[in-house]
Amino acid sequence: MKSAFALFLLVSTFTFAQSTIEQDITNIEEKLIKWRRHFHQNPELSNQEFKTAEKIADHLKSLGLEVETGIAITGVVGLLKGDLPGKVVALRADIDALPVTERNDLPFKSEVKTTFLNTETGVMHACGHDTHIAILMATAEVLSKHKDKIKGTIKFIFQPAEEGPPPGEEGGAKLMIKEGVLDNPKVDAIFGLHINAGTPVGVIKYKKGGIMASVERFVIDVKGKQTHGSQPWGGVDPILISAKIIDGLQTIISREAKLTDEAAVITVGKITAGTRFNIIPETAQLIGTVRTLDPDMRSMIERRMKEMTETIAKAYGGEATISFRNQTSITFNDPDLTDKMLPSLQKAAGTENVQLMKATTGGEDFSYFQEVVPGIYFFLGGMTSTDEPKGAFPHHTPDFMIDESGMLLGVKAFTQLTLDYLNN
Numbered sequence: 001m002k003s004a005f006a007l008f009l010l011v012s013t014f015t016f017a018q019s020t021i022e023q024d025i026t027n028i029e030e031k032l033i034k035w036r037r038h039f040h041q042n043p044e045l046s047n048q049e050f051k052t053a054e055k056i057a058d059h060l061k062s063l064g065l066e067v068e069t070g071i072a073i074t075g076v077v078g079l080l081k082g083d084l085p086g087k088v089v090a091l092r093a094d095i096d097a098l099p100v101t102e103r104n105d106l107p108f109k110s111e112v113k114t115t116f117l118n119t120e121t122g123v124m125h126a127c128g129h130d131t132h133i134a135i136l137m138a139t140a141e142v143l144s145k146h147k148d149k150i151k152g153t154i155k156f157i158f159q160p161a162e163e164g165p166p167p168g169e170e171g172g173a174k175l176m177i178k179e180g181v182l183d184n185p186k187v188d189a190i191f192g193l194h195i196n197a198g199t200p201v202g203v204i205k206y207k208k209g210g211i212m213a214s215v216e217r218f219v220i221d222v223k224g225k226q227t228h229g230s231q232p233w234g235g236v237d238p239i240l241i242s243a244k245i246i247d248g249l250q251t252i253i254s255r256e257a258k259l260t261d262e263a264a265v266i267t268v269g270k271i272t273a274g275t276r277f278n279i280i281p282e283t284a285q286l287i288g289t290v291r292t293l294d295p296d297m298r299s300m301i302e303r304r305m306k307e308m309t310e311t312i313a314k315a316y317g318g319e320a321t322i323s324f325r326n327q328t329s330i331t332f333n334d335p336d337l338t339d340k341m342l343p344s345l346q347k348a349a350g351t352e353n354v355q356l357m358k359a360t361t362g363g364e365d366f367s368y369f370q371e372v373v374p375g376i377y378f379f380l381g382g383m384t385s386t387d388e389p390k391g392a393f394p395h396h397t398p399d400f401m402i403d404e405s406g407m408l409l410g411v412k413a414f415t416q417l418t419l420d421y422l423n424n
């Protein structure tokens with residue numbers, strides 16, 4: 001009995017010391033879910049993720065990582081140095097929630113309320129960034145136990161304000177880069193993921209090149225000449241010019257953009273002009289968005305929008321100017337890096353579960369990191385078992401729901417990508 005116990009002790013000590021990465025990943029699931037529920041119940045809006053950041057930083061410090069806080073207001077970065085010298089890889093999670101009032105009936109439902117842009121609203125992790133935080137915390141914990149197997153350095157980037165900083169504020173990936181998050185040590189490659197409510201658990205979706213669109217907001221100011229509505233010949237009609245400009249802009253997409261290469265979208269979402277029925281006003285304003293997935297198409301479309309806007313207005317005797325404000329760049333998966341790392345995703349999920357996807361015309365500010373260093377961004381299945389892909393509640397809605405059992409594959413994929421990138 002006594003010797004059997006001693007043997008058990010010996011075996012268990014040995015197993016612990018030799019615990020494999022696979023075992024550590026499996027064992028972390030309970031914590032992973034606990035963390036996700038904590039963040040789900042305590043969501044914070046963009047640039048206000050103070051308590052979220054504190055919990056992340058405490059965790060990283062407890063793992064013995066070098067931790068830096070307050071980057072881009074609430075961002076947290078943890079540095080894990082492997083025992084052997086090598087490259088630097090960054091893993092990124094976004095940490096902000098949205099002004100959405102949760103309608104799910106969960107024991108860890110968010111009851112948080114706030115005022116956002118003068119409107120009373122709930123706060124909810126309605127994009128699933130709570131899962132991203134938990135996945136990256138778990139990945140950090142797993143990898144920190146295997147420093148002896150790591151050739152190089154891992155930078156864990158917890159990024160605020162992915163959904164966009166409040167009006168008048170800077171934030172997100174752009175500000176983190178400005179504050180040097182990709183330097184010292186200089187990052188060689190970056191990986192990021194997004195949980196997806198419409199993708200089955202166990203599945204990873206990816207695409208080489210543009211996977212998500214660049215998001216530009218544009219404003220066109222049209223200047224005419226005011227006159228009586230009954231005597232249009234006495235002025236220049238900015239409303240007519242606006243109509244011609246809208247028409248012209250759509251021909252850039254339908255006649256000039258090579259849509260067999262990638263999709264592109266121009267949308268005019270808002271028109272403002274005039275005061276009453278019998279006045280031709282002085283000015284008009286058009287506000288809209290452009291979405292592109294290819295850098296060359298992006299510059300062609302923006303150049304042609306400017307030319308069309310100015311020349312069409314001129315042709316009708318008026319003037320028009322266009323200005324662009326970039327919200328995200330193209331989330332562009334470096335083709336060589338994607339080819340090189342595809343086997344790692346397949347090892348993590350099983351070859352048949354790593355599926356090629358079409359690009360989406362939504363945007364993601366992970367794109368700014370990819371403008372500086374090669375990176376890969378992919379989607380992780382999180383569809384609840386009761387949903388059909390088309391029936392799943394979309395991200396950013398009060399009924400948005402994630403199946404937590406999908407998260408562990410995120411840890412596996414991040415771990416596999418990191419070790420394979422650094423060690424091969």
Ligand SMILES: [Zn+2]
Nearest residue numbers: 127163395396
């Ligand atoms: Zn979102």
Ligand SMILES: [Zn+2]
Nearest residue numbers: 127128129194
């Ligand atoms: Zn998101």
